[in-house]
Amino acid sequence: MIRKVFEIMIKDYTTVDAFWGIRRVQKIVEKDHYDCFPVIENGEIVGILTRNDLITAHPNRIVLDAMSGRCKYIDENESVWSAKELFEDESSQILIVTHGDEVTGVIMKSAVDIESGKHVDMLTGLYKSSYIIHKSQKLLDQGGEISIIFFDVNNFGYINKKYGHTVGDNILKEISKILKECVPADTFLCRYGGDEFALLTGKCAEDCEVLAQSVLNRVRQHNFICDINVGISAGIAGGKKRCNSRDGDMYKNITNLINLASLASTKAKKEKENLVLGFSGTIDEMAI
Incomplete structure (x- = not known):
């Protein structure tokens, strides 16, 4: 699983006073090589x-x-995915x-990029499964329904x-490219593992069949390496109606x-x- 903000934040950070001269801050940068500073006025970050x-x-x-930057805040218990979305x-x-009303540290974009990069599949460039789980939780928190198409x-x-793992890797890269080209902008895609891919949508399950079928057709029509006849199978699971309340362990x-x-x-x-x-049912029935 991806880490929480508090696990990679900087607790001992350097601030600068709002009324300091720029030359003074430039000397700090020359010595410590900081990229940015929270600005303090009367004890508060402004x-x-x-x-x-x-x-x-x-x-x-x-x-x-x-200073040109505005303050953006994030709770220390949020996931790194949430921080990445803010950036x-x-x-x-x-x-x-923050933790409640207390400022507990700062988190840098560079640290978030490094941490989220650990959850990118090196072969296909797609995110791994933790990304789909985070996006699913977010859609459910907003009161929506979700469905998963598993390829x-x-x-x-x-x-x-028969052909070797190099050819197999090439096929996986081609399939991931087809998926990226086929799926709508409001869906979320990951390489779930091995030769498996998962697509998250905010639609009801029955509304996903057309999308899944279009992906299957594109794969069938694609000319793969060594003229290999490649096919994929798709399974759909999800809800059929929207509900505003969510129960159980999401x-x-x-x-x-x-x-x-x-x-x-x-x-x-x-x-x-x-x-x-x-x-096909409500997502709440999954816990039964």
């Missing part, structure tokens, strides 16, 4: 001074006049970490044995849903269309 601010500001100005929405390089490459073990519910979609994709290997709608 903004962020970045390295770019220091480069463009006149050395005789004060920090308060030169994507803002140009800031730093977030202020599984047919006879992949045989392909690896993490357990989400992983159960993914497992049901995986089982459906295994069953789909025996079906002519290689597609199975494995479960």
